[in-house]
Amino acid sequence: MLCQVCASIDLDEANATISWEEFLRRPRNKRSAFGYRHHASWSALEKAADEGCEMCQAFRSVAIDGVQHEAESHLWLRTEKTRHSVGLKLSNESVASFLSRLGVFTTQEHFMFTGRAVSPQAGLPEVFDMARSWLETCLLHHSGCGRPGTVSLPTRVIDVGPSDGSEEARLHLSNGEIGEWISLSHRWGSQNILTTVQSNLQAHCQQLPWSSLSKTFQDAIKVTRELGFRYLWIDSLCILQDSSDDWVKESAKMGSYYKDATLSIAASHPNSAEKGILAKRESVMFNGTADFATMVPCSSSEGTSNIYIRKHLLSFEDMLDSKHFNPLELRGWVLQETMLAPRTLYFTQEQLIWHCRTCGRVEADRNPMFSASLPLNWTNPKAFISLNGASMPAAVSSEDTDQPPDAHGAWLRIVIDFCGRKLTYADDLFPAISGLAREVHRMTGDTYCAGLWRGDIARGLMWYRQAPVKETPKYLAPSWSWASKASAVDGGMDPYFMIQNTRIVEGTSLEVIDVQLELATSDSFGKLKGGRIRVKGWIWNAYLFDGNSDAQGKASEACMNPAHGKDGTTKGDRVHVNKLDVRDDARGLIYSLDTEESLEEFLKVDGTHSPFLALGVGVLQDASDVARRYDTDMMSGLLLRKSAKVAGAYVRVGIFDGDVEGCRRDPWKMDIVDIV
Template sequence: MALCKDCELINIQELFEDHNDRSPGIGRQGHRFAAVQRTSIRHKNSLDELEESSKCCSLCKLFWNGLIYTDILRDARISDTVEIIADRRIGYAKKEQICLGVRCMNKTAWHGLFADKGSLASKKVVGRLVASPDDFSCVSSWLQTCLTSHKQCGQVSTSSLPTRVLDVSAGDNHNLVRLVSGAGIYGVYATLSHCWGNLPLQTCSRASISELKRTVPWESLCKTFQDAVSVARSLTIKYLWIDSLCIIQDDNDDCQREIANMASIYSNGCVNIAAAASINGSGGCFPNYRRYMTPWERLPAVDLRWMKDGQSHGVVKVGSLPMGFQCGVEWGPLAKRGWVVQERILSQRMVYYGQDQLYWDCAEGRTSECAIDVDFYGAKDPGSNGGFRMLKASIEDGDEEVWERVVELYTRCDLTKPEDKLPALSGIAKTYAAATGMSYIAGLWKERLPCQLLWTVARSPESTPLSFYRAPSFSWASIDGVVSFYDKRETFAIETQWAIRVLSVTVDVEGSSPYGKVTSGTLTLRGKIKPAVGFFVHESGIQLYGSDDSKRTVIGDGKLDEPERQMVDDTVYCLLAMVSIHEIPPESQIHFQGDKTYSLVHVLLLRHITGHPQNTYYRVGTGRVSRKGWFADVKESEMTLF
C-alpha cells in the first residue's frame, strides 16, 4: 500500500528541528526528563478525511487504527482535525527517545519511530522494532553495558555458589545439563523466576537427586527451563539456579535451609531471568508476541525517508508501540506470584520476557527492546517504574517505612501454599534486618511497634479463614487479603499520638531461621481498653455501640479482619491505639468557629479468648471511635494478645 500525498510530505528531520512547543515531562520515577521537545503539525482536516485515506495509504491506516484501539474515536467528532505530534525526550542511558503521536480532541495515540540496527538512521533514532524473543543479542548487549558502564551496578564478582546449581555449560553436547554441588565453588550464575502452574514439573527429590547429578535429561525439562538454559548459555553463564531443581522438594530440612538462603541466592546472582508471560512450565520464556497483539499492533511498520538538506539520511520506520511494562509484565501471571516479590527486589539485574517484548531492569534504570519508555506514552500508572529498584535501595539503606510498602505490595500477590506466607518474604526480611539491626517478629519489626499494629485488610467475599496456625493475630500474616498500614501522609494528619505501650513480644519459629514459619507468638501491651457491642453491617463492616447503652447509640465503626465472623450484638473490646490530629481544609474553615483541627480515635478490635485469663485477647479488626471522651474514664491496664 502506497502513501498519500500528505504522508509523502512528512519530513522527519524538519519535524524534529522545529521545536515550537517545548514542554517538560515528568518521568515515572519522579525525575524530570531533560531536553523534552514537542512539535505538532496538521495532518488531515478531519477524521472523515483520515478514514478515507486509510483505505489506500499504509501510514494513514496505521494512524486510523491507533485512534480506534486507544478509544479516542469514541469521544471524537468526524469533523475534528488530525495533528501529528513529534516528541523527543531523554530516556534510559541518557539516549533520546523519539515518538510520533496522532492527536485528535487533545487525545493522542502514540507510535514509535524505529530504525534498523546498523542503518544510517540508527545513528539518530534509538528505537528498534521488536525482534523474535529468542534473539539473544539484545540481552547480551544490555548485560555487557551494565557490567562495563554502570557505576551503580558494577562488575559481577565471582561469589560462593548456592548449595546446588545446574551446570549448563554443555560443550559439544547441547542437551547436557547436570545438577552439581556449589560447596566451595566460586563462580557466576543466573537465577530463574517462573510460574509453577498446575502442570507437573521436573523436581529434585531424595529419590532423584543422584540421577540429576549424573544428568538432567533434556526432554524431562519443561519448555521454560529449556529456554532459561538457552538464555544462560547465550550470556556465557555456566551455572543456573532453578528452585524446583536445586532444592530437595520432599526434604523439609533442606527446604527450610534453602529458603533461609534466598537473600544471598538472588542478590549474588548475575542476572535473574523472568518468564513473565508464562502461566506454567509449558509456556517457555519466549512467548508468541502476536498472541497478545491487537489488529493495530499487528500492522507492519511504515517506512519514511529521512532527508536533510536534500540528502538522504536513511529510512525510519513508524510502527505501533508495544503494550508496555505495566501491561506486558506487571499484569502478567508471574507478577502475581508471592514468591516473585522478593526475587524481583533482591536480584541485581532482571531480564523480563514479557508478553510484548524484552525488558531490562538494573540499578541504573529500566529499558526495553524497543528502547522507548512505552508506559510514559501510554499514560499507565506513573508510580510503577523502578518501584522494585527503589524498594531494594530503601531496604539496603534501612528506610524505616519501606517494610510497610513491601508488605502492601506482597499481599496483593498469590501463594499456592498459604503456609508459605512468611517464608516467601524471608529473603527480604533477612536483608532488611541486616541493614537496620531491628528484630523481626512474625512479619513485623519490634522497633516499629506499636505503629505497625494498625493495619487493615481488604478481603473479597469468597475468602475463608485459615484452618491452621500461621501467625499471631496481631500480625498481618495471620490472615489473607490485601493489607494496608496507617499512613500519616495519606490521611493528611498533622500529628499522631500513640496510646499503647509495648511491654514485651515473643515469637516461636519452626527451625533455626527467625524469618520462617511461626508456631506461636504473644504481645503484651499497656493501654486503655473498653468493651463495646459490635453489630455486623455489610461485608467486613460493623457498627459499634456502648456496651452499657440501652439506647444503642453508635459510638464508632470498625472493619473486621475475618468478615465471616458476623457479629450480632457480640461483645468486642476496643483498645485505644492512636489519636490522629487533622487540620480542617482552608476552604471549609469558614464554617467552623475556634479550633481549626479535629481528632480521630483509632482502636484495635479485640475478642476475649475463652478459657484464658480476663486480660488475654486476640485481634479481630480495627475501628474508629467517634464519641468524644469515650475513653476518658478508663484506666490503663496490662493485656496480652495471642
C-alpha cells in the same frame, strides 16, 4: 502506500510541547498547533485506511475501543516523551481524548526518535549480543550495582556445560565451592514440570533428561550458555521437593541465591511455561512481520528523514509498574526475587528488557533510563538494596508523607505490594518474603515479629482490608499480624489489602511489654505455629451495633462513612462500617471488621451481645477522610474480642477511628492486654 496527510508529517509540529489545557486557554485566533494536524475526523482516517494508507490502517488497528465513535473532531499527531512512539488525539473544543498509539523506530541515529527495531525472535544472535553488551557495561561501569563477590554457590546448581552445548546439563552439588551463577524467576504454570526429589537426585546429578525439561527450563539453560556462565539455579530442580527439611533450609537461603547471583533471568512471557522464553514474538507483528514495514518520510527544521512504524511496545516503566503486562509479577515469591537481584533480564513477549540498580534498558530503545531519573516509587524496586547497608533509599519510602525514608516504612510498602500477589500455597507466606525481612533486619537490627517489626509496632498493627475475608482453617499468624488475613482460601491474596502507612501513627501511648512467637521451623523468618504480644495501652469496654439498634435494642443512628450504604453494610468490595459505642456514653467510633461473618452472628457470643475491647494505638499524623469531614484529629486503634482458645487473651477482629478528644475522656483506662 500513504495518504497525503501521512506522507507530509512535520516533526516540529508533532513535537509540540503545549498542554491541552494551555491550548484551550488561548484565543482561537492565537492558538498554535496542538501537534501535527492529521485528518479532520476519525471517519476521514477510516476512509484513507480503506483506500490503502498503511499508516492510517495501523492507527485504526490499535485504536482504543469506543473512542473513535465520539464526535467527529479533529485528529492531532503528537510525539511522546518516550521518544519511541507517536500518538493520535481526538479533540473538540473542550476535551482531548487519547485515541491511538504507534511505535516508531529508525535504522540509524535520529535527532528525535530513539526507537530501534526489535528482533522477530528472542533467541537470535543479535539479541544475545545485546544482552551480553548490557551485562558487560553494568559489570565494568556501574559501581552501584556491585561486582560478583567471592561467595559460595548455592547448595545445588545446574551445571549447563560448555557454551557449545556439547555436554548435557546436570545437577551439581557445590559443597561450598566459590563461583558465579544465574538465577531464574518463573511461574510453575499448570503443567507438571520436572522437579528434583530424593528418588531422582542421583540420576539428576548424572544428567537432566532434556526432553523432560519444560520449554522455559530448556531456554534458560541456552541463555546461561550464551551469556558465558556455567551454573544456573532453578528452585524446582535445585531444592528437593519431597523433603520438608531441605525445603525449609533452602527456602531460607533463596533471598541470598537471588541477591548474590550475577544475573537473574525473568520468564515474563505470559505463556512461557508452554512456549519458553525464546519464542517467536507474534505480539509485536503487523501483517506477519516483526516490524511494520512501511517507511514514513518526515520533514523538520533538521531536514528530511525516514521513520518506520510498528505496534507500540511497552516502555521500561510500563513493564515494571504493571502486573497486567508482566504476569510474572503476580507471583508472591517473585517480589523478593526482583528486589534482591542486582540485575534482571526480562524475556517478555515483545522484547528484551534490562533492569539493574543503576539503569533500565529496553531492546526497542537505544537510550538507557537511569535510576536517578526514575520516579520515587516501585518503578525502581531494586533501590531497596543498599550494598553498604546504609539508610533506605527514597525510592521505596512512602511518597505520600513528609517522613524521611526509612527501612520500616519501606517494609510496609513491601507488605502492601506482596499482599496483592498470589501464592500457590498459603503457608508459603512468610518464607516467600523472608529474604526481604532479613535485609530489613540487616539494615535496622530490629526484631522480626510475625511480619511486623518491634521498633515500629504501632504502624505495623494498623493494617486493614478494604474487603473482609472468610476465616481460613489453616493457622498462618497471630491475629494481630497482617499475615493472619493476607491469604485467601485458594492461596491468592488480596489486592485491596492496605496498611495505614500514609496515615502514620504519631504520639502512640502503646507500650510493647513482650512478644512471644512459636516457630514452626528453625527459621525465625519462616512459618509460625503461634504468637502472643503483650501490650500496655489505653482501652475501653465497648459494644458494637449496626445502624438499626444498639446493644439494648434501642434505635440509633449509625456513624456512617459516605462511601458506604445507609444500612452500614458492605457495598461492593467495601468494608463493614457500623458504630462502636461505650455503655452509658453516646460517643461513636467508625470501625471495620477483618472477617466476612455476618454482623448479627459476629456480635453474638453465647446468644448475647458481648463486650469488646477498643485498644488505642495512636493519633493519625495526616488527616483521613473522616478527620477532614469532621475537622478533628483522629485516634486509631484495634478492636479486640476475647479469645475462644487462650484463656485471658484477646484476638484482633478489626480496627477503629475516632476523634482524639472524645477518645481521651473517660471511660478509657490504662491496662495490659495479651493478644494472640
